[in-house]
Amino acid sequence: MIRSGAAKNIIVMAGAGISTSAGIPDFRSPGTGLYANLQKYRLPYPEAIFTIDYFRKQPRPFYVLAKELYPGQFVPTACHFFVQLLAQRGLLLRHYTQNIDCLEREAGVEPGLIVEAHGSFHEAHCIGSGCGKGFPQDWLREHIFDDRTPRCDECGSLVKPDITFFGEGLPVRFFELIEDDFAACDLLIVMGTSLQVQPFASLVGNVGGSVPRLLINRERVGETVGHSGGFDFDGKRSADSVHRDALVLGDCDDACLLFAEKLGWAGELASLRAAFTVRKGLEAGAGAS
Numbered sequence: 001m002i003r004s005g006a007a008k009n010i011i012v013m014a015g016a017g018i019s020t021s022a023g024i025p026d027f028r029s030p031g032t033g034l035y036a037n038l039q040k041y042r043l044p045y046p047e048a049i050f051t052i053d054y055f056r057k058q059p060r061p062f063y064v065l066a067k068e069l070y071p072g073q074f075v076p077t078a079c080h081f082f083v084q085l086l087a088q089r090g091l092l093l094r095h096y097t098q099n100i101d102c103l104e105r106e107a108g109v110e111p112g113l114i115v116e117a118h119g120s121f122h123e124a125h126c127i128g129s130g131c132g133k134g135f136p137q138d139w140l141r142e143h144i145f146d147d148r149t150p151r152c153d154e155c156g157s158l159v160k161p162d163i164t165f166f167g168e169g170l171p172v173r174f175f176e177l178i179e180d181d182f183a184a185c186d187l188l189i190v191m192g193t194s195l196q197v198q199p200f201a202s203l204v205g206n207v208g209g210s211v212p213r214l215l216i217n218r219e220r221v222g223e224t225v226g227h228s229g230g231f232d233f234d235g236k237r238s239a240d241s242v243h244r245d246a247l248v249l250g251d252c253d254d255a256c257l258l259f260a261e262k263l264g265w266a267g268e269l270a271s272l273r274a275a276f277t278v279r280k281g282l283e284a285g286a287g288a289s
């Protein structure tokens with residue numbers, strides 16, 4: 001479809017799995033996922049670390065974790081650069097990510113093409129009722145790296161980066177764009193997500209009824225999301241004419257490298273990765289001097 005020009009409004013939906021090879025653990029992979037490694041924070045239950053009510057009472061575990069995961073310390077993966085290749089060729093309608101690591105920005109994808117569905121570290125606000133004062137990213141970053149809990153200078157309440165916790169609404173931008181984007185989509189690629197978090201997960205059902213959907217993931221997921229909108233890899237629910245779901249079970253970097261090769265883009269993908277390394281090296285050099 002990409003080669004023939006039939007797909008030119010591609011939406012990518014991504015989750016933590018596209019960043020695990022960068023060294024950022026996902027939530028749910030057994031043994032290596034964040035939830036499996038949160039014992040040291042003595043949480044009442046693992047998801048508490050991203051739950052707004054718990055955060056109001058106990059903000060430290062989140063801030064300790066935020067320091068570990070803070071954007072800028074990791075290198076984008078083959079998946080991120082593959083998305084940037086789609087963008088460079090004018091084929092990317094939008095990249096919807098649940099990730100808060102900003103690695104798609106780091107890979108060069110322009111912010112207008114990205115929807116950070118669960119927010120990001122780019123801005124921060126006071127969560128005191130009736131306050132909501134905004135704070136710049138650098139200020140927040142300094143607090144996180146100095147192990148100081150950020151507090152509002154107006155009302156003394158906690159300041160939290162604008163990442164979406166359980167119990168909070170998604171960013172306005174998400175709701176502003178989904179309707180038109182998914183109506184215009186002609187190929188959906190879903191990578192590295194367990195599709196367990198709503199409303200993100202049910203977006204797979206928002207593309208047109210015959211639009212091809214590809215899942216690249218280590219495990220088979222998304223067959224029951226939404227009412228009838230979930231994947232139908234075996235064609236059990238669909239007539240032959242609309243059987244349009246495909247599954248690549250495995251590592252998403254491997255799959256993106258394979259796709260790049262099949263599309264004749266392998267050289268470009270390698271160049272993007274090399275250019276990133278050079279740029280970071282120059283930045284580090286400039287910082288040191």
Ligand code: CNA
Binds near residue numbers: 014015102197219
């Ligand atoms: P999840 O629930 O942890 O699922 C990750 C999925 O990716 C699982 O199905 C894994 O099998 C799969 N997976 C992991 N590594 C690979 C790989 N290399 N190749 C292919 N598949 C792989 O994570 P979701 O993103 O689905 O959950 C939504 C949460 C996770 C969002 O709210 C994120 O904010 C949150 N999160 C983000 C990050 C990040 O920003 N990098 C890290 C951890 C969690």
Ligand code: ZN
Binds near residue numbers: 127131152153154157
């Ligand atoms: Zn305040």
